[in-house]
Structure formats: C-alpha cells, structure tokens
Amino acid sequence: MLDAEFFRRWMTATATSVDREAQRLTDLDSPIGDADHGSNLQRGFVAVAATLEKEGPDTPGAVLTTAGRQLISTVGGASGPLYGTLLRRTGKALGDAGEVSQEQLADALQAGVDAVMALGGAAPGDKTMIDALVPAVDALGESFGAAKAAAEEGAAATTPLQARKGRASYLGERSIGHQDPGATSASLLIGALLEAAGE
Template identity: 50%
Template sequence: MPTVENFSAWLRDYAAVVHDNAGLLTDLDSAIGDADHGSNMDRGMTAIVALLDANTFDTADALFKKVGMTLVSTVGGASGPLYGTFFLRFGAALQGVDPIGAPALGAALRAGVDGVLARGKADLDDKTMYDALAPALAAYDAATGDGIGPALAAAASAAAAGRDRVTPLVARKGRASYLGERSADHQDPGATSVTLLLESAAATLS
C-alpha cells in the first residue's frame, strides 16, 4: 500500500520520464499545438523535484496539494491548470485515508479525473488527455480486486490504447481543434503525457 515516500518516488520517476520524453512531447505538440508541451511539463516536474528536495510531507494530501499548486504556477498553457487540478483533487481524496488500498487509490484517481473534466470540459473522442484517462480509470476499477499493482498496470495499458485510438481522429478541443481536419492522424501530446504518468505510477506504486 503506497506511502508518502512511494508517492514521492512516483513524482520523481515521472519527472525523469518527462525530461527524457520532453523532445517527443514537444514534437507532438509542434504538429497540432504550440510546440511547448514538453518544455512546459519538464519545467513543472523539475519544480516538483525541487519541492520534494526542500520539504518533508507527513501525509499524501499535504504532498499533492503542494504539487498541484506548484504545477498551476509553473506550467504554462492548459497543462498547468489541468495537471494541477488532477493532483489537487487526487490528494484531497486521500485525506485521512490510512492505509491506502486499491479502492482508495482508485477513488483518488477518479477524483483527479473528475477535476480534469470539470476544468477542461472535454468529452470522449475530443482527442485530449481525457481519452487516455477515461479508459485508464475504467480498467483500474475493473482490476481493483487484483490489487494496486495489477490495477495500475491495467490502467497504464488502457491509457496507451486510448491515446492510440484517438490518434486518427480530428481534434475537437484545445489548440489542436483550430487545425480542423489537419489534426487527424497526429498523436495527442496530452494523452501521451498522461499515459507516461500512469506508466510511471504502475512502475513505482505497485
């Protein structure tokens, strides 16, 4: 069952993954967006590592509240508010929960995704990060009985499948939607960074 230390390890791992994939994320965003998703996410997660280096957190909700606020203030574009809201809601759902079992972690993921929905107002097939988050959440819930490790692995696989499923589609939300038909057959950068987030969670929280 994940502890604050495990969650910190997840964030550090995700920061490293984002740094390693910053070029890919920016290349994807250059095709259908502002060409800054990789640099923005890298800057935000670098700030999270600095936050972890400088502070000790006693509870998961305290950790993720600070993480969310930091991302909102350091990540440009839509990504800061969306990822910041995800982590703020994720942490709030874990307040007072100890130990954190598979159902509680699933409830926190759902709270985070609901936060993204409330802020981004996207639907399935709009070709956004939600197209990776929604199937990931469903897969996690279906596998909750198997424990956190298998549930997160199922979520990560479903996120990747969701990312790939909407790649051929025309974007209906966000900067990419301005391109109309030209946004088809381009992989969505937000769905890609969300998939990396869940793959990192599966690797570190299992």
C-alpha cells in the same frame, strides 16, 4: 497499502519519464499545438521533484496537493492548470490518511479526472488527456500494469480523432492523424505508477 513515500516515488518517476520523453511530447505538439508541451511539463515536474524533496509532505494526499500546486505555478499554457487540478483534486479526495489502498487511489483519481473534465470541458473522444485518463482509471482497480496499458492504448487511439478541444481544435480536420500530446503525457503519469510500485 500506499504511503506518502510511494506517492513521492510516483511524482519523481513521472518527472524522470517526462524528462526522457520531453522532445517526443514537443514533436507531437508541433503540428497541432504550440510546440512547448514537453518543455513546459519538463520544467513543471523538475520543480515538483525539488519541492517534494524540500517540503517532504507526509501523507499521500499532501504529496499530490503539493505537486499540483507547484505545477499550476510553474507550467505555462493549459497543461499547468489541467495537471495541477488533476493532482490537487486527487490529493484532496485522499484526505489526511497516512496510507491508502489502490482502490482508494482509483476513486480519488476518478475525482481528479472529473475535475479536469469540468475545467476543460473535454469528454472522451475529444482528443485530449481525458482519452488516456478515463480508461486508465477504469483499469486501475485491476493493476498498475493494466492502467498503464489502458492509458497507452487510449493515447494511441487519439491519432485518428479530430480534436474538439484546446488549441488543436482550431485545425479542424488537419488535427486528424496526429497523436494527442496531452494524452501521451497523461500515459506517462499513469505508467510511472508501475515504476513507483517497483514492478
């Protein structure tokens, strides 16, 4: 079973990953976006880690809703509302339980992904974070490792796609050949689950 401490570790591990990969995320964002994806998320997750340490929410759902709220208030551009919605909706779906199973996390994360798709209007194949999140949620029932691999494969598979949503969609065919930064950061979020589990 996964408790609040696991979810705090997940958010802290994500903050560490984003911090480490911030330059790469920004480099991916340069040709097809505003060249600020890495720095924006870095600022957001630093704030998340600090807030969780200070407030110490004591249920899995509360950890994620707190993290989501923090991202919405500190991250500029589209990624704040999208990541904030993902975490808040996932947290809300987990409810007030003190512990949740991996299966419950997968179901809750599915609710979060659905909320992001509704907010951004993106579907799989549109070259967005959804391309990493959908396969990851499908694989989460199997293991955290499978989810991480699925997210990374989904992110890599955005390279040959033409963007149909977001800033990159303005470039039309020129967006082809670039890996989507949002899908890449989403794969970091999913990969951090494995670290939180200590695997």
